Amino acid sequence: MKSEKPRVAIQGIRASFHEEAAFRFFGEDIITVECNSFKQTFDVLKAGKADYVVMAIENSIAGSILPNYSLMLSYSFPVVGEVYLPIQLHLMALPGVKFEQIKTVTSHPIAIRQCGDFLDEYPDLRVVESSDTAACAKRIRDEKLTDTVAIANTLAAKLYDLEILERRIESNKKNFTRFLILTTHENAKVNNxxxxxxxxxxxxxxxxxxxxxxxxxxxxxxxxxxxxxxxxxxxxxxxxxxxxxxxxxxxxxxxxxxxxxxxxxxxxxxxxRRHEEEGISLRERPKTDSNKKKYIEVKKLSTLK
The missing domain is CATH 3.30.70.260 (ACT domain)
Structure with a gap:
């Protein structure tokens, strides 16, 4: 029997910014489908292994993610929503690890660049790039690394039991990423x-x-x-x-x-429906209950065949 929870494909693993964006749009009562690439998110949607894709399309600092436009055109899945997510980056380590023990900082290359001012203050730290912010946090937990910290979000710290040593280390505090929500044509009805x-x-x-x-x-x-x-x-x-x-x-x-x-x-x-903005800050999406109502309406449409 098919789950009533929406299955949402993301690039990366749980606690990544893509999952955080999915939570903002659907609420946390979802099934996250982890994928290694943006292309794979479209492939699992096409294969019926996911109901939705959450995909980053642009960042207020780094600009547009151009390959994702080509993916959208190639697969022709309709866009049914958007989310603007504030990008807040924190330095995290195993509980009990002191800052003076740290030798290595690891994260996604874009996150590392966004924290350049902070890292410049500690030139002796070795910086290692990785494919995913949350994966860096998970590796510290799994391998019990006491000399390594990750740059990631609060979701990663919570899920992988890490302690935040420094909060909001990103250079630009007004950094947002825009994510698009895509689905199959059967689920594409959006009211107003x-x-x-x-x-x-x-x-x-x-x-x-x-x-x-x-x-x-x-x-x-x-x-x-x-x-x-x-x-x-x-x-x-x-x-x-x-x-x-x-x-x-x-x-x-x-x-x-x-x-x-x-x-x-x-x-x-x-x-x-556009994600409303209010000056520089962004309004929160409707609470989970209204998002659930929208999802239930979409599910009803998909069953009328």
Missing amino acids: PDKASLCFQVSNEVGALAKVLNIFAEQGINMSKIQSMPVLGKPSEYNFYVDVEWEDNKKYDQSIKQILKYTHNFNIMGEY
């Missing part, structure tokens, strides 16, 4: 969407892209992001990935009808 991720190409001539962008402006549609990537094997041709937000659904529909005249290979990659 107000944001969409689009992909299209335009002709290689003066003003072609401007025509599309002006249509959004004329209809009062906010374009929150635009990302271009070369089309593989076609010099001078680009895919444009655009995120748009709206208040009036009729104006959004009208803008889509108009831009179809000026684009080709047009694809709506997903229509969903």
